[in-house]
Amino acid sequence: MTVSETTMNQPVQAVPMLSVRGLQKIYKVPGGEVEAVRDLTFDLAEGELVCLVGPSGSGKTTLLKCISGLMEQTSGTVELNGSKVTGPPKSMAVVFQEYGRSLFPWMTVRANVELPLKNQKVPKNERAALVDAALKSVGLDHVPKSYPWQLSGGMQQRVAIARAVAYRPQVLLMDEPFAAVDAQTRADLEDLIRTIWKQLGVTILFVTHDIDESVYLGERVIVLSSSPTVVQEDLKIDLPAERDQLNTRALPRFMELRSHVYAEIQRAKLGPVTEQITAQRRASLK
Amino acid sequence: MSPLKRVTYFVGLPILLIVLWYALSFGSTNFFVPKPIELAQTLWTTWIGDRFFDDVLPSLGRLAVGLFFAIALGIVLGLLIGSTRWLRNLLEPLLEFFRAIPPPVLVPLLMLLIGVNDSMKVAVIISGAIWPVLLNTVEGVRAVDSVLNDSCRSYGIAGFARIRYFVLPAVTPQIMAGVRQSLSIGLILMVISEMFASSSGLGFTIVQFQRNFAIPEMWSGIVVLGLIGLGLAIIFQFVERRVLHWYHGLKEITHDS
Numbered sequence: 001m002t003v004s005e006t007t008m009n010q011p012v013q014a015v016p017m018l019s020v021r022g023l024q025k026i027y028k029v030p031g032g033e034v035e036a037v038r039d040l041t042f043d044l045a046e047g048e049l050v051c052l053v054g055p056s057g058s059g060k061t062t063l064l065k066c067i068s069g070l071m072e073q074t075s076g077t078v079e080l081n082g083s084k085v086t087g088p089p090k091s092m093a094v095v096f097q098e099y100g101r102s103l104f105p106w107m108t109v110r111a112n113v114e115l116p117l118k119n120q121k122v123p124k125n126e127r128a129a130l131v132d133a134a135l136k137s138v139g140l141d142h143v144p145k146s147y148p149w150q151l152s153g154g155m156q157q158r159v160a161i162a163r164a165v166a167y168r169p170q171v172l173l174m175d176e177p178f179a180a181v182d183a184q185t186r187a188d189l190e191d192l193i194r195t196i197w198k199q200l201g202v203t204i205l206f207v208t209h210d211i212d213e214s215v216y217l218g219e220r221v222i223v224l225s226s227s228p229t230v231v232q233e234d235l236k237i238d239l240p241a242e243r244d245q246l247n248t249r250a251l252p253r254f255m256e257l258r259s260h261v262y263a264e265i266q267r268a269k270l271g272p273v274t275e276q277i278t279a280q281r282r283a284s285l286k
Numbered sequence: 287m288s289p290l291k292r293v294t295y296f297v298g299l300p301i302l303l304i305v306l307w308y309a310l311s312f313g314s315t316n317f318f319v320p321k322p323i324e325l326a327q328t329l330w331t332t333w334i335g336d337r338f339f340d341d342v343l344p345s346l347g348r349l350a351v352g353l354f355f356a357i358a359l360g361i362v363l364g365l366l367i368g369s370t371r372w373l374r375n376l377l378e379p380l381l382e383f384f385r386a387i388p389p390p391v392l393v394p395l396l397m398l399l400i401g402v403n404d405s406m407k408v409a410v411i412i413s414g415a416i417w418p419v420l421l422n423t424v425e426g427v428r429a430v431d432s433v434l435n436d437s438c439r440s441y442g443i444a445g446f447a448r449i450r451y452f453v454l455p456a457v458t459p460q461i462m463a464g465v466r467q468s469l470s471i472g473l474i475l476m477v478i479s480e481m482f483a484s485s486s487g488l489g490f491t492i493v494q495f496q497r498n499f500a501i502p503e504m505w506s507g508i509v510v511l512g513l514i515g516l517g518l519a520i521i522f523q524f525v526e527r528r529v530l531h532w533y534h535g536l537k538e539i540t541h542d543s
């Protein structure tokens with residue numbers, strides 16, 4: 001299935017590319033239950049780049065695993081292109097938080113990027129072209145014969161991104177992909193994501209706990225509350241489409257937006273606590 | 287390390303020991319301890335010639351066949367049991383029980399079941415050498431990395447492709463550790479299987495020499511066994527370096543940082 005086919009078959013008033021409805025996930029743990037995600041509802045239109053921010057432990061990874069069909073939710077639904085997600089969908093790719101553990105250490109960089117295509121029985125010539133292009137787009141065309149563990153963290157994460165890009169997914173999910181790389185690399189990788197997004201027209205859901213990153217990258221930012229998690233805010237980022245690290249981050253609008261998101265996150269963190277305190281006060285007033 | 291240095295390390299201690307042995311047995315008349323030169327001569331005259339084709343090669347053949355099946359079966363069954371949770375839970379206690387049985391006691395049993403022939407001897411080798419590979423493989427499959435596993439699932443890598451590209455390579459370090467143990471168990475069982483009701487083979491010949499008080503010949507047989515063990519170890523190292531070069535590289539890097 002190619003991207004253009006599905007676009008043609010779609011009605012004009014398009015079904016959202018990705019639709020999350022009332023998603024809840026309760027983990028069963030020894031001696032009880034942990035409600036990681038309470039009630040999440042949001043949509044991603046085709047070709048959107050949306051960032052999801054939330055404090056640590058707010059269930060971002062949990063949410064992504066449910067969306068990608070790697071884990072079953074407790075209730076609610078996830079729909080990709082109008083059809084329910086019950087297992088890992090073919091047209092979705094995930095870039096994981098732990099880059100050091102998501103590449104096969106026994107395969108070269110090239111073999112790693114190639115494997116999903118090989119598995120899909122893409123013809124050899126086409127495969128080679130896709131792998132070359134993907135490695136080039138992440139700036140790693142000079143190390144195809146290296147092994148992942150011979151590369152720096154930032155380079156490994158770029159290999160994981162190249163693998164996802166070569167696979168040509170309709171939806172790309174990324175779970176804090178840059179959390180463990182240094183600031184300079186991170187800035188480069190952020191620009192890389194926007195470039196790839198523009199080139200491929202892929203729908204991206206990018207999870208991060210970095211507020212600046214979410215505002216810089218996203219066309220929209222979804223702010224999650226802390227656990228048990230709901231959508232705290234869904235914010236449109238009205239920054240110019242052409243972004244660059246120096247100028248965009250210096251724009252007054254960028255400052256406003258990031259302060260806003262920051263305040264929301266603070267509110268999200270305090271939320272349940274303030275409620276608790278009010279409840280206690282109310283109780284003591286009686 | 288330079289090649290010269292490596293060779294020196296490799297042969298240094300053996301040479302030293304031989305010299306020591308030579309010095310200590312010089313002028314000794316002990317019937318049971320041969321002198322180095324005498325032993326070397328016996329080694330040559332005893333084993334090069336008919337015995338090599340009648341005893342050594344058949345023994346080596348049975349060892350090779352036995353080890354091959356032990357390793358192959360161990361890997362295949364280990365992958366199967368390791369990736370099926372109910373099968374693993376069901377079989378694990380039983381496997382530990384079988385592993386705990388000292389394989390030599392199976393020789394009389396297998397003699398009754400199969401008869402005294404090559405198949406019995408191969409069966410003895412398999413029945414002892416399979417366990418380290420099998421149990422290590424099961425353990426390895428259980429412990430495959432969860433993130434790599436999720437990567438496979440999200441890219442739809444399943445079934446045979448999953449085994450071929452993910453599980454098997456991921457488990458290779460454990461498999462090789464098991465193989466290393468299996469090799470020495472196999473060699474021991476090769477000798478033992480030939481000591482009972484047999485008329486040829488290394489084990490049989492060594493016992494025969496001992497019964498006839500052909501002491502230097504007996505010693506030379508032991509040296510042959512030692513050389514076979516050494517040969518196996520060298521082949522093993524060679525193969526392991528090739529198959530697990532990524533593993534050693536990865537380990538080196540994680541240890542450095």
Ligand SMILES: Nc1ncnc2c1ncn2[C@@H]1O[C@H](COP(=O)(O)OP(=O)(O)OP(=O)(O)O)[C@@H](O)[C@H]1O
Pocket residue numbers: 027028029034035036054055056057058059060061062063209227
């Ligand atoms: N497998 C699990 N079993 C039980 N509880 C879990 C499991 N995985 C996550 N949790 C719990 O669910 C909550 C959300 O975890 P999750 O990893 O989704 O958060 P996160 O937003 O991705 O955090 P981070 O920013 O640190 O990556 C946490 O309270 C965590 O303890």
Ligand SMILES: [Mg+2]
Pocket residue numbers: 060061062097175176
């Ligand atoms: Mg996470």
